[in-house]
Amino acid sequence: MPSGALLKHLKPFLKRKRWHLLGGVIILIIIDLLQLITPRLIGALADLLAQKTATRSDILETIGLILGIAVLVATGRYFWRILIIGTAREAEYWLRNRLYAHVQTLRTDYFNVNKVGDVMALATNDVVSVSHAMGIGTVMLVDAVFITIMTLIFMLFTADLQLTLIALLPMPVIATLVLYGGRLMRKRFKRVQEAFSDMTDLTQETFSGIRIVKTYTREPFQRERFKTSNDLNYKENMSLVKLWGGLFPLVRTIGSVSLVLTLLFGGRAVIDGRISVGAFVAFISYVGMLSWPMMALGWVVNVLQRGSASLSRLNEVFDLKPSYTYGTLEPPKATHDHAPLIELRDLTFTYPGQKTPALKHLTLTIQKGEKVALIGRTGAGKTTLLQLLTKAWASANGQIYLDGYDLNQLSARAIKDRFAVVPQDNFLFSKTIEDNIRFYHTPSENTAGEKASSTQRTLPTVTVTTTPEIVHPETIGKNGITKPTLSIQSAAQAACVHDEILSFPEGYDTLLGERGVNLSGGQKQRVSIARALFRDADILILDDALSAVDTKTEETILRHLNEALADKTALIVSHRISTVKDCDCIYVLTDGEITESGTHAELLDLGGYYRDLYNRQQLEDKLGSGTGAAAGDTGITTAEEVRP
Numbered sequence: 001m002p003s004g005a006l007l008k009h010l011k012p013f014l015k016r017k018r019w020h021l022l023g024g025v026i027i028l029i030i031i032d033l034l035q036l037i038t039p040r041l042i043g044a045l046a047d048l049l050a051q052k053t054a055t056r057s058d059i060l061e062t063i064g065l066i067l068g069i070a071v072l073v074a075t076g077r078y079f080w081r082i083l084i085i086g087t088a089r090e091a092e093y094w095l096r097n098r099l100y101a102h103v104q105t106l107r108t109d110y111f112n113v114n115k116v117g118d119v120m121a122l123a124t125n126d127v128v129s130v131s132h133a134m135g136i137g138t139v140m141l142v143d144a145v146f147i148t149i150m151t152l153i154f155m156l157f158t159a160d161l162q163l164t165l166i167a168l169l170p171m172p173v174i175a176t177l178v179l180y181g182g183r184l185m186r187k188r189f190k191r192v193q194e195a196f197s198d199m200t201d202l203t204q205e206t207f208s209g210i211r212i213v214k215t216y217t218r219e220p221f222q223r224e225r226f227k228t229s230n231d232l233n234y235k236e237n238m239s240l241v242k243l244w245g246g247l248f249p250l251v252r253t254i255g256s257v258s259l260v261l262t263l264l265f266g267g268r269a270v271i272d273g274r275i276s277v278g279a280f281v282a283f284i285s286y287v288g289m290l291s292w293p294m295m296a297l298g299w300v301v302n303v304l305q306r307g308s309a310s311l312s313r314l315n316e317v318f319d320l321k322p323s324y325t326y327g328t329l330e331p332p333k334a335t336h337d338h339a340p341l342i343e344l345r346d347l348t349f350t351y352p353g354q355k356t357p358a359l360k361h362l363t364l365t366i367q368k369g370e371k372v373a374l375i376g377r378t379g380a381g382k383t384t385l386l387q388l389l390t391k392a393w394a395s396a397n398g399q400i401y402l403d404g405y406d407l408n409q410l411s412a413r414a415i416k417d418r419f420a421v422v423p424q425d426n427f428l429f430s431k432t433i434e435d436n437i438r439f440y441h442t443p444s445e446n447t448a449g450e451k452a453s454s455t456q457r458t459l460p461t462v463t464v465t466t467t468p469e470i471v472h473p474e475t476i477g478k479n480g481i482t483k484p485t486l487s488i489q490s491a492a493q494a495a496c497v498h499d500e501i502l503s504f505p506e507g508y509d510t511l512l513g514e515r516g517v518n519l520s521g522g523q524k525q526r527v528s529i530a531r532a533l534f535r536d537a538d539i540l541i542l543d544d545a546l547s548a549v550d551t552k553t554e555e556t557i558l559r560h561l562n563e564a565l566a567d568k569t570a571l572i573v574s575h576r577i578s579t580v581k582d583c584d585c586i587y588v589l590t591d592g593e594i595t596e597s598g599t600h601a602e603l604l605d606l607g608g609y610y611r612d613l614y615n616r617q618q619l620e621d622k623l624g625s626g627t628g629a630a631a632g633d634t635g636i637t638t639a640e641e642v643r644p
Ligand SMILES: Nc1ncnc2c1ncn2[C@@H]1O[C@H](COP(=O)(O)OP(=O)(O)OP(=O)(O)O)[C@@H](O)[C@H]1O
Pocket: 112, 351, 352, 354, 358, 376, 377, 378, 379, 380, 381, 382, 383, 384, 385, 424
């Protein structure tokens, strides 16, 4: 039985639902009791019939009572199902919501060491096991304990101790068989699940990477891999089917041994006059009724064991505290006007579990409105620095300042509200393009009223050269959903993706992802940029966000950004000189250290890494095979090409 510590995270739910569960158990016990009366009624009638004293009204009365009991049992079953199984289902719903909310509070490092599949397994298998233990587990436990005891009492009163013991002889065998058979079944079921999950992973991987498979003509190899995986899945399923098929007939056969023994010894007791025919008939019914609680006894151990193992796995996650905390400070914007917007003071950072720091002794300041670039070899620490600024990882106290406040003193909101980020991976959700751009401003379900107002935020006007007429006025669709607004479009226009969006038949309503359109790498990047622009924060972070667009588009986007974000601060990571050359300050990172800094002209004069990179890219441009138009939306990443 689960101990208090095991139930600690379920307590609030159990407390709220205790009367439901208790009510369900009471109804279940009443039903069990009522069911035990029926054999007695039949037995009594059988006695009257045997004595030839039964009247028509005796028969009708018995039928009436049996029907009445049947109606009560059916009604009671409905209610205990609602109260017990319904509550268990609600627990499943409640736990899943809590788990989802909790896992979202965990910091990036949790997701570094735990696969998405692990979280999925918790939210599916484990939550269901707990709900199972609470629902059907409770029913089995009550049945196993209560029906067994009550049936035995009824058997003793109906016949005698000797006959009861004889009839009971095979019952422990049934309970043991179900207990061990159940364990074996659980093991096999786990193997079936693993085999199935491997097979689905393989299928998903193959079709996600189908272009690579086809390019390398690996279809036969993949087919063989799939066949092996499918064979295993079939084998594991068959072993479960065989066990399932063998266990239940065996249990029934052993159950019939009880019946045989009862007929043999009970028949003799009737002949000897120790019990009446009616008692004999009722006794046989009770023997039949005993096999379910015996099976339940075996099952319940498994169900509860499984449920408690799942609950302790869930508890481990619920017990996890975020690996770092946010401060509480929520200063009004620009309270420290004199302070730099961002300041790093001797920032050194080592990833958890790593020996070498990813960033070493970084000191720099960024003023409000500045456009600052980070450039450097792959693995130099550029993304790490950006992630530390948004506190995706925690830095030591006194090393990062935002508006003059130590980042570690600021609340999550005070930090997150300042940044709009275009990350390297450009993740887009399987929603419409509009929903993706709107992402930050999408109201949650319970704040739907804010939806219209959220769309009215507008970016500073962008001088759009590609499509001069911005057509869509803000409209509310038939279904009350807000249509693209000027600001969503101007964000898309600034990101140079508006025309392409309009070229899709569904325009901004185009569904992305598995069930929708797949955007090219460059289109994804630009939708991500539009999302960040629509976010309209003080500091824009572009992490290699223009790598998949051609240099001409890049130039246009940068011009739009300069116009749209004139008073905003931008932090741009890139491998291309063309992206960063107009920035107010460019920092070159080498192995986590700032090795060069200054404007484009100053860095060229310095004659170091930056100059070298510039010469190389100039040469590539001249040869027409560099990082220019050729890369563009073809998806060729320029990072590798420009690396010295
Ligand atoms: N989650 C992590 N755990 C441990 N080490 C990490 C982690 N993320 C990055 N690193 C390491 O930190 C160093 C800096 O990585 P980072 O991603 O910041 O480089 P980068 O300059 O952005 O590279 P790129 O230009 O390829 O994006 C690398 O050595 C990398 O292997």
